[in-house]
Amino acid sequence: MIALVYLTFLGLSATAFSLNIFIKKSKKEEQVGNNPNFVQFQHAYFLPYFLALAADWLQGPYLYKLYSHYGFLESQIAILYVCGFAASVIFGTSTTVLADRFGRKKLCITFTVVYSISCLTKLSRSYGVLIVGRILGGMSTSLLFTAFESWYVHQHIESHDFPTEWLPVTFSKATFWNGILAVIAGLVSNLLAGFLKLGPVSPFILAIPLLAASGLIVSQKWQENYGNKKMQLKKSCIEGLRHIVNSRRMLLIGAMQSLFESVMYIFVFIWTPVLDLDYHPPLGVVFSNFMICIMIGSFMYNIMTFNSVKPLHILNGAIIIALISTVICIGSTKSNSEQPKVSFLAFLMLEIACGLYFPSMGYLRNEILPEAHKVSIMNWFRVPLNMLACIGLMILHDEGWRKGTRHIFIMCSILLIFALACGFKFSSLYKDDNDEGKKQLENSV
Structure with a gap:
């Protein structure tokens, strides 16, 4: 198993590297935003943000193992x-309102403090302390993916008056380096916990100085900014829900996101016990393989859209690949005949599907969701997403009538079948809307 993991890692690394070169060459003439002041501003944002991301990724491979x-x-x-x-x-649901009211810089610093405390709780063997640590970790994750980006967007537009067309340049670079950091973090965590035999808690301890450095840079180098301090959480939530209920396309997009990403959340929990059954592979290297597969999926998305494949078709393709992966796992996790090697290959397929899914779903959300209410709508999408993941884990791992890991993959397959049905329905609505628009254009002429 270890040899398979290392060979796969080397192969995927070479593939990811070659794909990255291809994309860079094809997009070379389209690069914008090379203004020295803009580059300097980017670097001021990237340094603390990447430190925070690295600290987060370090904790991924060994959480279950710990x-x-x-x-x-x-x-x-x-x-x-x-x-x-x-x-x-x-x-x-409240992070955006808190950031607008109390300041985004303050929330970024709060993130580094709260996440550091969460890491420290991993030193305890007390179940109660570990629950508190997980709650703090969940809160910190919400801050990481809202406060930093909100701060950057405000500074980019309001303080520096850079063109809004330059925003994707920064986010594209952030996405690429986020993938690189995830791969490196997996290798570093494996070095600490596996090769150096410092134990599964060591990556969490290493994350603390990275978080401290991130918070220190933010506190000294960043300016504070605020949003709409009078924004009310209740009003924002009601407006978001009203838009979802009144739009079939939004309902279908939300359903696809909740169904697919709930499977992804369950996978975050289940991959370690499935692969760590008998062979005890280097979990950090396995994690790096997963991250490389996500990058490969993202590069495949760029290649396909460059060749005029519609993001909606890519999204449905991603769901189909994920469904094949979970169906394979149903067979590879049968009691008394488990096949971790087969499960591992299926997991790689699932991660490639995730790499295809995220950019295609992001494109469709930007096309359909109104910008003014996007945050509140996205918060509503996350409710069923987390509920499905929580219900699945609680019911299928309840000691009273536990059905086993295989039944988790059966449930994941059912969720993905529903997601695919929503995708086909969305495709038909999208086609009908386009046909109606063409008819109206012809009639007007």
């Missing part, structure tokens, strides 16, 4: 994950 190392049952570990998911969705 809880297992402390002697907790799989059902107890499932509850810990559920606490993190629940905290993320509950706190996530």
Whole structure:
């Protein structure tokens, strides 16, 4: 198993590198935003943001392993994950309002403090302390993916008066380096926990100085900015819900996101016990493989859109690939005949599907969701997403009538079938809207 992991890692690394060169060459003439002041501003944003991302990625490979190392049952570990998911969705609905009211810089600093405390709780073997740590971790994740980006967008437009067309330049670079950081973080965590035998808690300890450095840079180098201080959470949520209910396309987009990403959340929990069954592979290297597969999927999306393939078709293709992956896992996780190697290959397929899914879903959301209410609508999408993940983990890992890992993949397959049905329905609506628009144009002529 270890040899398979390392060989796959080398192969995927070469593929990702070659694809990246291809994309860079094809897009070379389209690069914008080379203004020295803009580049300097980007670097001021990237340094603390990348430190925060690296600290977050370091914790991915060994979270389940740490809880297992402390002697907790799989059902107890499932509850810990559920606490993190629940905290993320509950706190996530208010992060934007808090950032607007109290300042985005303050929330970025708050993130580094709260996440550092979450990492420190991993030193404890107390189940109660670890639950608190997971709740703090869920809150921190919500801050990481809202406060930093909100601060940057405001400074970019309001303080520096850079063109809004330059925003994608920064986000594209951030996405690329986020993938690189994830791969490196997996290798570093494996070096600490595996090769140096410092234990599964060591990546969490290393994350603390990275978070401290990020918070220090933000506090000293960044300016504070605010949004609409009078924004009310209740009003924002009601407006977002009203838009969803009144639009079938928004409902279908939300359903696809909730169904697909709930499977992804369940995968975050389940991959370690499936692969760590007998062979005990280097989890950090496995994690790096997953991150490379996401990058490959993202590069494949760029190639396909460059060749005029519609993002909607790519999205449906991603769901189909993910469905094939979970169906394979149903067979590879049968009791007394588990096949971790087959599951590993299926997991690689699932991560490639994720790499295709995220940019295509992001494109469709930008096309359909109104900008003024996008945040509140997205918060509503996250509610069923986290509920599905939490219910799946709690029910299927309940000691009273636990059905096993195989039944988790059966449930994931069912969710993806529903997601695919929503995707086909969305395609028909999209086609009908385009046909209606053409008819109106012809009649007007």
